[in-house]
Amino acid sequence: MTLATLADVLGPALSGGYAVAGLVVLGWEDARAYVDAAESEGLPVILQAGPGCRRHTPLEVLAAMFKTLGNSAGVPVVAHLDHATSIKECRHAIDCGFTSVMFDGSHFPLEQNIELTAEAAQVAHSAGVSCEGEIGIVGHSGGKTSSSTVPDEAEQFARSTGIDAMAISVGNLHLQRAPSATIELDRIRAVESVVNIPLVLHGGSGIDTKMRQRLAAETAVCKFNIGTELRMVFGKALRSAMKKDPNRFDRVEILKETEEPVRETTRSIIRSIGPQRLSQPN
Numbered sequence: 301m302t303l304a305t306l307a308d309v310l311g312p313a314l315s316g317g318y319a320v321a322g323l324v325v326l327g328w329e330d331a332r333a334y335v336d337a338a339e340s341e342g343l344p345v346i347l348q349a350g351p352g353c354r355r356h357t358p359l360e361v362l363a364a365m366f367k368t369l370g371n372s373a374g375v376p377v378v379a380h381l382d383h384a385t386s387i388k389e390c391r392h393a394i395d396c397g398f399t400s401v402m403f404d405g406s407h408f409p410l411e412q413n414i415e416l417t418a419e420a421a422q423v424a425h426s427a428g429v430s431c432e433g434e435i436g437i438v439g440h441s442g443g444k445t446s447s448s449t450v451p452d453e454a455e456q457f458a459r460s461t462g463i464d465a466m467a468i469s470v471g472n473l474h475l476q477r478a479p480s481a482t483i484e485l486d487r488i489r490a491v492e493s494v495v496n497i498p499l500v501l502h503g504g505s506g507i508d509t510k511m512r513q514r515l516a517a518e519t520a521v522c523k524f525n526i527g528t529e530l531r532m533v534f535g536k537a538l539r540s541a542m543k544k545d546p547n548r549f550d551r552v553e554i555l556k557e558t559e560e561p562v563r564e565t566t567r568s569i570i571r572s573i574g575p576q577r578l579s580q581p582n
């Protein structure tokens with residue numbers, strides 16, 4: 301299967317009442333485990349290259365990695381650029397083969413955010429690629445403060461930019477190590493009543509499983525970005541692999557032990573927000 305766009309996977313999610321996981325990739329091991337998990341569940345997955353990942357690995361390498369995984373997968377895989385801060389960065393990702401870009405203009409005043417995001421969406425669409433924008437500010441745990449999305453602004457933002465998906469700030473927070481976010485359900489309801497595109501929640505690790513499941517089934521939230529939760533599973537598995545045999549030095553051998561825990565956690569994330577299968581009648 302060739303890589304899918306964000307619109308390809310979020311359209312059916314919006315009409316079908318489920319969500320797709322946008323998973324933060326840091327390297328080959330986690331990317332491969334995410335796609336394995338998606339294939340086991342028979343559901344799509346969004347591989348995300350965020351700023352941390354891009355500082356470590358060139359975009360060309362990440363694109364080749366995502367394409368290789370997507371082309372051999374039996375489920376839709378999206379190659380998504382997360383938190384781009386310039387149009388140049390979006391163009392570069394599209395040239396490399398990414399099928400989705402997120403332009404983050406959330407820190408700009410509304411007019412400027414609209415102007416830049418609309419340009420990013422136009423650049424993306426003319427290449428057959430999807431675009432995600434952000435309105436309101438999703439802060440960082442212990443860092444940047446959040447600013448909740450104002451429904452009227454969200455309506456104007458979605459209408460004027462032509463984006464395919466909209467990230468909103470409703471109590472979600474980046475980099476949370478425990479599910480401690482209090483989600484403003486009323487605000488989501490107010491936004492979805494004036495906007496008809498899929499909504500995205502960054503900071504998915506901070507939202508407990510039941511709430512993620514509920515939002516996926518009952519609201520227009522169709523994508524949860526999840527990084528910290530999976531990075532913690534990876535780190536823990538790596539630490540225990542190192543401890544198990546202090547003489548071991550081959551990194552492929554060591555890293556192999558991260559695969560199963562990352563894959564299994566990913567499977568349960570993807571399954572819990574995916575379409576809820578009806579239980580078999582007795």
Ligand SMILES: [Zn+2]
Nearest residue numbers: 474502503525
């Ligand atoms: Zn984010």
